[in-house]
Amino acid sequence: PDAVDRMRLWRLMASAGRLWRLMASQTVCRRQTQPTTRRRPSWTGLAADEAHMEAHRRAAHRQANRRRLVFHSMAIVAFALLQPLAASGRGTSRNGKAFSSPVRAAHTPSAIISTVYTYFEPPPGLTAGPQHLELLASWKAQWSAQGFAASVLTEANASTYANFSALYALFSALPTVNTRHYERSCFLRWVAMAAVGGGWLVDYDVLPLPHMTPRTAAIAFNDGRFTVHQSYIPALVSGSGEEWLRMAIALAHVPWQSHPEVFTEKGKPHVSDMHALLYFYTMAQKSTSLRIFQSTPCHVVGPDWLFKFHQPQDHCKYKPSCSMPILAIHLSHYDMKQLKQPHTAAAMVSVLGKARELCQMASNVATVGSSNSSARLMR
Numbered sequence: 001p002d003a004v005d006r007m008r009l010w011r012l013m014a015s016a017g018r019l020w021r022l023m024a025s026q027t028v029c030r031r032q033t034q035p036t037t038r039r040r041p042s043w044t045g046l047a048a049d050e051a052h053m054e055a056h057r058r059a060a061h062r063q064a065n066r067r068r069l070v071f072h073s074m075a076i077v078a079f080a081l082l083q084p085l086a087a088s089g090r091g092t093s094r095n096g097k098a099f100s101s102p103v104r105a106a107h108t109p110s111a112i113i114s115t116v117y118t119y120f121e122p123p124p125g126l127t128a129g130p131q132h133l134e135l136l137a138s139w140k141a142q143w144s145a146q147g148f149a150a151s152v153l154t155e156a157n158a159s160t161y162a163n164f165s166a167l168y169a170l171f172s173a174l175p176t177v178n179t180r181h182y183e184r185s186c187f188l189r190w191v192a193m194a195a196v197g198g199g200w201l202v203d204y205d206v207l208p209l210p211h212m213t214p215r216t217a218a219i220a221f222n223d224g225r226f227t228v229h230q231s232y233i234p235a236l237v238s239g240s241g242e243e244w245l246r247m248a249i250a251l252a253h254v255p256w257q258s259h260p261e262v263f264t265e266k267g268k269p270h271v272s273d274m275h276a277l278l279y280f281y282t283m284a285q286k287s288t289s290l291r292i293f294q295s296t297p298c299h300v301v302g303p304d305w306l307f308k309f310h311q312p313q314d315h316c317k318y319k320p321s322c323s324m325p326i327l328a329i330h331l332s333h334y335d336m337k338q339l340k341q342p343h344t345a346a347a348m349v350s351v352l353g354k355a356r357e358l359c360q361m362a363s364n365v366a367t368v369g370s371s372n373s374s375a376r377l378m379r
Helices: 003-033 043-088 130-145 164-172 180-195 214-220 241-252 273-286 303-309 333-338 345-378
Strands: 090-092 098-100 115-119 149-153 198-202 206-208 236-240 328-330
Touching: 115 130, 115 180, 130 149, 130 206, 130 345, 149 180, 164 180, 164 241, 180 198, 180 241, 180 273, 198 241, 206 345, 236 241, 241 273, 303 333, 303 345, 328 345, 333 345
Parallel strands: 115 149, 115 198
Antiparallel strands: 090 098, 198 236, 206 328
16 A cells, blocks of 8 residues: 555554554453452362462453454455555556556546646737637547537646746756756646636647547546646647646656756757656556656547557557557657648648548458458457
8 A cells, every 4th residue: 555545554553543442441441340249268268269360361361352352353344445545556567567557636627637738828028820729729629529518728827836936046057958948837737727626728739630629538537537648749738737736836846957868958958747657657667666656648649649550440449458548649740741731720620630641541451350250240
């Protein structure tokens, strides 16, 4: 069991110990209050008294053994009852092995699971340009069509957190090769997610495939544990509000000075939220005890996976070890450049349409394959 379960078990055992001592004290009190009869001393009486005392000692010994048995039985039962609680806080790694989640996830309402957020904050003194507004509108339309409530977060949402100013100062002090505003916004979106109570954070160039629905999202949400759905790339991330706050604080205190091999870009110190996740991800690969978040490579892919690598029947499933199909496609600037397409809303919707056609083709192939298998079995 984890620390919480060990504390609960310790409290149960302490309560059982107090109950045991109380039972023993009541037995002593009853023994002391029992009336005694005086006998005249005689050899026969002394022998009878010794036999009575020996019988009493044996009875007391049996009673003490019974108390010890009850105490140990209660401890074993308590441990057995707490084991499922400990198991409920476990996740599954990429190779299928279970590992303990660092924080026990609370029950997450379905409204949070079926809500997706993205974050956008224009630089100070500027307004969002037409291209950004088109991307945000397209992102919202695509996710809404899949049954999600889509919303755009800003720094105003993050500022509602009580200790916003402290985290703002910590994020502003991190070195970067990008503009200070851009890099700080990448960190503040984590605080904004904690402020709204958690849910799905999606980059506005990540669009849903047919398999991504509120029903599958409820499974992929992983009971509210903080999960990165593209290995260590924070393009599609989910978690409860407590988990988002925990990770925001961890990112603010990442030991970047001690690991220049990770936090260096263009020969200069550089700390981004993706670099921080890469550091934690690398540490978890060395030892699962250092894991502070869960990740999966199964749910988000780039267009190269869909368009280049596999046959049509493989397009919308990642690998046999994954229990769920691909949920979304990440159309980053690099990916669109590789496709020789501009990073615009119209071009991204066009690529998304082709990806959905491939997914539909995969579904049809799978359906025909299962029908042929059934026909062969019936023969």
